[in-house]
Amino acid sequence: MTIISALETFGKYCLFIKRVFTIPDRWKVFFKRTTLEISKLGVDSIPLVLIIAVFIGAVIAIQMQLNIMSPLIPSYSVGLATREIVLLEFSSSILGLILAGKVGSNIASEIGTMRVTEQIDALEIMGVNSCNFLVLPKIVAFLIFMPVLVVFCMITSLFGGYLVAIFTDLFPASTYIYGIQTLFVEWYVWYALIKSLVFSFIITSVAAFFGYYVKGGALQVGKASTNAVVSSSILILLLDVVLTKLLLQ
Amino acid sequence: MIEVKNITKSFDEKTILYNVDAQFHAGKTNLIIGQSGSGKTVLMKSIVGLVKPEKGEILYNGRDLMKMTPDQIKDLRKEIGMLFQGSALFDYETVLGNVMFPLVMFTEMTQAEMRDRALFCLERVNLKGADRKYPSELSGGMQKRVAIARAIALNPKYLFCDEPNSGLDPKTSILIDELLRDITHEYQMTTIINTHDMNSVLGIGENIIFLNKGHKEWVGDMSQIYTSDNQALNDFVFATDLFQEVKNFLISQK
Ligand SMILES: Nc1ncnc2c1ncn2[C@@H]1O[C@H](COP(=O)(O)OP(=O)(O)OP(=O)(O)O)[C@@H](O)[C@H]1O
Numbered sequence: 001m002t003i004i005s006a007l008e009t010f011g012k013y014c015l016f017i018k019r020v021f022t023i024p025d026r027w028k029v030f031f032k033r034t035t036l037e038i039s040k041l042g043v044d045s046i047p048l049v050l051i052i053a054v055f056i057g058a059v060i061a062i063q064m065q066l067n068i069m070s071p072l073i074p075s076y077s078v079g080l081a082t083r084e085i086v087l088l089e090f091s092s093s094i095l096g097l098i099l100a101g102k103v104g105s106n107i108a109s110e111i112g113t114m115r116v117t118e119q120i121d122a123l124e125i126m127g128v129n130s131c132n133f134l135v136l137p138k139i140v141a142f143l144i145f146m147p148v149l150v151v152f153c154m155i156t157s158l159f160g161g162y163l164v165a166i167f168t169d170l171f172p173a174s175t176y177i178y179g180i181q182t183l184f185v186e187w188y189v190w191y192a193l194i195k196s197l198v199f200s201f202i203i204t205s206v207a208a209f210f211g212y213y214v215k216g217g218a219l220q221v222g223k224a225s226t227n228a229v230v231s232s233s234i235l236i237l238l239l240d241v242v243l244t245k246l247l248l249q
Numbered sequence: 250m251i252e253v254k255n256i257t258k259s260f261d262e263k264t265i266l267y268n269v270d271a272q273f274h275a276g277k278t279n280l281i282i283g284q285s286g287s288g289k290t291v292l293m294k295s296i297v298g299l300v301k302p303e304k305g306e307i308l309y310n311g312r313d314l315m316k317m318t319p320d321q322i323k324d325l326r327k328e329i330g331m332l333f334q335g336s337a338l339f340d341y342e343t344v345l346g347n348v349m350f351p352l353v354m355f356t357e358m359t360q361a362e363m364r365d366r367a368l369f370c371l372e373r374v375n376l377k378g379a380d381r382k383y384p385s386e387l388s389g390g391m392q393k394r395v396a397i398a399r400a401i402a403l404n405p406k407y408l409f410c411d412e413p414n415s416g417l418d419p420k421t422s423i424l425i426d427e428l429l430r431d432i433t434h435e436y437q438m439t440t441i442i443n444t445h446d447m448n449s450v451l452g453i454g455e456n457i458i459f460l461n462k463g464h465k466e467w468v469g470d471m472s473q474i475y476t477s478d479n480q481a482l483n484d485f486v487f488a489t490d491l492f493q494e495v496k497n498f499l500i501s502q503k
């Protein structure tokens with residue numbers, strides 16, 4: 001039963017995506033809305049990303065220092081390990097999970113509210129493809145801006161580790177700086193960016209899907225928004241495994 | 250002209266519309282009346298295609314909506330204006346933005362022309378000063394009027410109004426009714442209005458369809474409504490003492 005209903009939902013999602021990816025009625029309106037969404041979904045998320053990144057970066061650096069304090073391990077390992085964790089996992093997957101909460105619930109509740117207040121019907125009755133009109137700008141905007149957030153997150157997290165070096169005497173700043181430059185693999189940055197693009201698509205499209213098919217009232221909009229966050233988080237975790245296997249091996 | 254044939258619609262086993270037949274004429278105000286819950290909104294949504302009936306035909310000047318391709322439906326909808334029962338204004342747009350929206354999407358007008366047209370429509374619904382406000386800053390009645398302005402912005406061929414004057418004071422109600430009647434005559438629109446306001450029924454009911462628990466019970470115009478001997482219709486229209494007295498007075502005049 002659950003398998004069938006899951007397949008049904010997946011099919012519905014595919015049809016939804018098909019309706020989203022059509023040519024916009026008005027390019028000018030599309031670009032205007034995309035710019036707005038970049039500001040709303042992307043730029044407005046910067047403070048959250050920066051705050052989380054600087055603290056997590058600091059915490060990772062401290063924990064690395066405490067866990068690998070040993071004469072056998074070179075002291076620059078703290079910087080190196082912090083960098084690898086940030087590049088490989090934190091700045092893409094964990095950031096994706098965080099943004100699924102912020103951006104995903106925002107999208108699901110906005111579109112869900114439009115559904116229950118008949119604004120979507122009003123669009124349809126005018127002959128506007130509401131999926132395309134409402135959802136495509138969000139998907140495109142977030143695809144454009146997600147890499148920016150990821151890069152901000154990488155830099156700020158490493159900076160968080162650096163702050164630990166400056167404000168405590170756990171490890172010297174110079175070895176930390178040396179550590180984050182040592183044995184650098186450029187591909188890891190690309191790997192993070194590729195993952196983040198996939199996650200960005202999941203976050204916006206899944207949230208929009210849940211919002212678009214809300215039935216009922218304000219209560220159901222809240223439920224849809226929660227479901228959207230839960231589903232996109234699970235999908236992010238699953239795809240994280242798949243992409244890591246594909247991209248890093 | 251819109252013709253509806255044999256429409257049946259049910260939601261989860263519960264039948265809402267039973268074999269409804271109706272004709273809505275161009276250049277006339279067509280009213281669908283009936284008690285709350287009788288299926289007026291469902292019938293209107295079926296006619297515009299937001300709700301899919303199980304069976305029946307919906308003919309727009311002879312073309313069946315149910316047999317149209319998505320592209321044909323899209324084209325048809327550019328000729329449709331609709332006022333929803335809950336207004337359904339876009340809350341991220343200002344009042345002016347709402348009224349301009351269909352113009353922006355479907356015309357090649359310049360910004361200034363669109364503005365003029367939108368302001369003209371707002372003036373017709375007596376809302377001149379409110380163009381910069383957001384829907385959330387308006388009263389329910391004002392929102393209704395903005396929604397009417399948006400629905401008529403493109404001069405639609407078919408105008409659907411779901412309870413245009415619920416929540417309005419009697420004076421504004423009459424104003425809206427007269428506006429709807431005037432533009433219907435002026436542009437020869439096919440206007441369909443859902444209402445349970447007896448002032449509208451007796452004021453602008455040029456073609457009235459009475460729905461009773463999902464059945465089409467009676468068809469006629471406002472002058473025939475006094476003399477009809479349909480019991481359900483009489484119970485509905487002349488439910489209040491005031492209207493009962495009006496009826497007796499009018500009959501005694503004849
Ligand atoms: N989407 C839906 N799902 C299930 N039932 C519905 C749905 N929409 C309407 N109904 C049912 O259909 C019946 C008729 O509803 P409708 O909204 O058409 O009434 P109405 O005549 O417009 O009433 P009102 O004057 O109060 O607006 C109601 O019993 C309602 O519960």
Ligand SMILES: [Mg+2]
Nearest residue numbers: 289290334411
């Ligand atoms: Mg209704």
